Amino acid sequence: MKKVFKQIISSMKIDEVNNQTTPDDLIEDQEGKKNISPSLNKNEEEFNAVFDKTFDFKIEKVLVGNSEGLILYLSTMVDAQAIKEAIRPALVVAHKKQETISSSSDLKLFQKEYLPSQNVVDVSYNHEVVWYILSGYTVLLVGGLSDGLAIMTTTTDKRSIDQSQTQTIIRGPQDSFTEVKTTNVSLLRRRIKNPHLKSENFIVGKDTQTSICMVYLDDVANDSIVNEVRKRIENISTNAVFDSGNVEEYLVDKVITPFPMIYHTDRPDAIAADIVEGKVAIVVDGSPFVLSTPVVFTDFFQVSEDYYQGFMMASMLRMLRYLAFLIALLLPSMYIGLTTFHHELIPTGLIVSIQAQREGVPFPAVVELLLMEITFEILREAGVRMPRVVGQTVSIVGALVIGQAAVEAGVVSHVLIIVVALTAMAGFVSPIYSFANATRLLRFALILITAALGLLGTLIGFLLIITHLCNLKSYGVPYLAPMGPLIMEDQKDVFVRLPMQVMQQRPNYLSAKADQKEDQKQPLPSLSKEEGS
Template sequence: MEWLNKMFSNKDTEMTATEKELYSDGGKERPLDPSLEKVDVIIKKEFSHSIDFHYSTVLVGNRDGKVYYFDTLINKERLTEEIYDPLTNTEGKDAIEGTEDLEEFRKEYFSSVPYTFAENYHQIFWKLLNGYAVLVIDGIEKAVCINLGTLEKRTVSEPSTQTIIRGPKDSFTESIKTNLSLIRRRIRNPNLCFEQYRVGQDTRTAVVIAYMKSITNEELVKEVKSRIEKINVVGLFDSGNIEEFLTDKSMTPFPLTFNTERPDNAAANLIEGKIIIIVDGSPFALSVPTVFTDFFISTEDYYQPFFMASFIRIIRYVAFMFSLLLPSLYVAISTYHHELIPTSLLISVQAQREGVPFPAVIEILLMELTFEVLREAGVRMPRAVGQTVSIVGALVIGQAAVEAGLVSSVLIIIVALTAIASFVSPIYNFSVATRILRFVYIIVAAMIGLYGVLLLVVIMVVHLTSLRSFGVPYLAPIAPFLMEDQKDVFLRMPVWDNITRPSYLKPKHGKKVGDKASQGSKSQSEGNVT
């Protein structure tokens, strides 16, 4: 039963090693040797097996020196311009005599480049792995680390999983610096904070949490930091790798973290008082805490008239219920509750089912599984043929199944409506939960009819009320019912009326607007400066 307790309880894992514990003796910092020969042996021992690791001997005034770097992490043109060329001017000069002269030497020859000093080996190794070129000088107990990093990265493009009709069309990329700049451009506020952690014993991947210091609840910030510090994984390659470490419970089909590749969505959540978690190498950012209604709200709702946005939001809720319950209702009614169907419709349905060799539950399970296989095949196949195969495959197989008498035509309509409704959710991983639960509802409906469907709905609601996301009830603001937060749940009120932040987040400032007079004076002063 121990594994069950772990599944249903909060995560409590050991802390990962810090940067200072890497590449050190017994967890202690190992100072840099003054002898270039000793330093050279240790650095080569650590990296000489890598073909992209290079070093070159240079002359720094009257002293020997060596430059170490990874050519896959730096710009080699900058290496020549910003290190080798300046060092040629030091030949024959008493450029540096000791550690106390290192800063003056740096100002004279490397004044225009980002730099840092390394006093021990783990700092040197860390800088090398982060795109720095390290200059070690014989007799000097400090190394000069110059930032020459350059990484190949994908350009900013439109989101691939969250389609946009109206609104900004940029999306996050795999570069964490690009992602942070996309957020910073939208929130030009000194209260926007970015804090970085390193996660993954082997990968040491950068994980940044973003929050508004003047808005976000301090206890929430501490909780997020604590959970990130406790993550203990060997490698981290995507934000999805840490989702299960951040959630309060893992045994639930419903996502407890909200992921987005839209910077405007992330910025809007920050303004509300939430925390954004960005992982280097992942184009998807996580937003916490997360509530059930977040998966029915799109940032695009706020770029359209509130009447249209409210109508679309209601459509999303209805589509969720359709995709979850429609197949099970068909099975329950056609098997146990014929009296609920009008007589003329019942005769038509039964006439179509005449000659079908399987009961309704086998029919619908067969078609649902077939559609899931086609959907997965369409995703995994090359993009040029993926959509064609999934659409044509569904049409051909459905038509052939009806003509062969394996399924009824009504059932094809039910499966098609269910599939279309499942795509309405703006967030893909939320639709996965409905796809899983749909099969459970179908099986229970086949066993005990509508009573089973109703019982499962009650159990699902009870389960949803028990869920928490960083201490916030998953069904908030519906359960518990918070009247002040109802302006942006099922309907979207006009922007001028929706001026409060969600109270369940316990933000420092509950209102989104301030004093108009102070805002006007600020705008005027900014204009004068411009």
């Protein structure tokens, strides 16, 4: 059995690839790069063949000075207004002046004179032309030259910055990330105005060519963590990336665990705070959820609002989240253990009431509990997947109607409805959805082991969970830090949140280059030529 389990684990390991996916993967002939042809007719035939059966691919013949040229673009990827206002007027003026463009240097002079304010890239190979067209650029080719210009005309259609839909707060910033990578990076830069904020770009996905950005403070983040994140991103081998969830499994340590090993959120302030502490953020183009690593267990009990209100209230709410986690994890299994195996631990009046309610119930307590838990999970999933207009109504009404009907029919007891409802509400307290999912999964495992061994099974299961947590690491950082190993200096922001004046040191478990969050203030340079003015 152990041998079979090892084979399963080994088959799940991710094969590492040494080469990063780049635009060069578009080259069909990997032995060499094909230069752009000086013949416009040949270029037109070749790129028409590449974009065959592509209705939005456009090739237009234009005049560039006194030479013929082509502009190539995808109409669904470019901003037509940008072509109309930037490129076409430049071509008209150059033609009126009869500019001579017969060499690469002439083309560069044309770009500097007529397209000075545009984001322009020189292209020399066919695969580069294809890459920039797919990226929303308009490519300009001139007859007789083996070079061209890729002019940025990407469409500006995107979802506006809105409130967070997954982690709502009452006090604090109300913006959230969008599906556009550049917008997300700008949201971070607005909060961290520091020249040490670095943003490295990678291209991942053979078919999708998705852009991924790694953001960190190079004077704070530990070099070994940054290098490891960079290495894992470069080693991603996949055909398609549509969301940060697609790359998350490639970035985590190779362990089998229900607990999330990377923090994800759509709140810019939360990611900015992680970066300032010394963590590394991963922004995936097309995803409104940004990843942050390394992660520890306590990160999933902290929310941004803890730092926007008084420390006493924040501390109380944080302890409430820990309590809710224990209730969501242990309450159903403890109910099974107490009512089935250990009646002596329940007060006499309460046990009489519970047994009186269960007198007509035809199922054992564990079957009764599993029946209601599975029913509630179905209702929750239905509420999420159904149209938003009716989903919430169906989940609430369904729970009330089914619960009341089950009690009246004698299928379940009243006290069980209370246990299931309290467990569900405690599960919703968790600020991170992926962590709440881990609690849901482990709850069923504890119910089954308790049904076999009683409260001893609950204790064994809980100890196994703690042992598993002690063995987890995220980029070399113990998952239970700073509780295990115990780091006294970091206890200021674990179960309680002490005043801001006390929390001036970055977490020790991150081994950040700069320990203090506030370095000694440096005088600002004078903005006036006259000293003292």
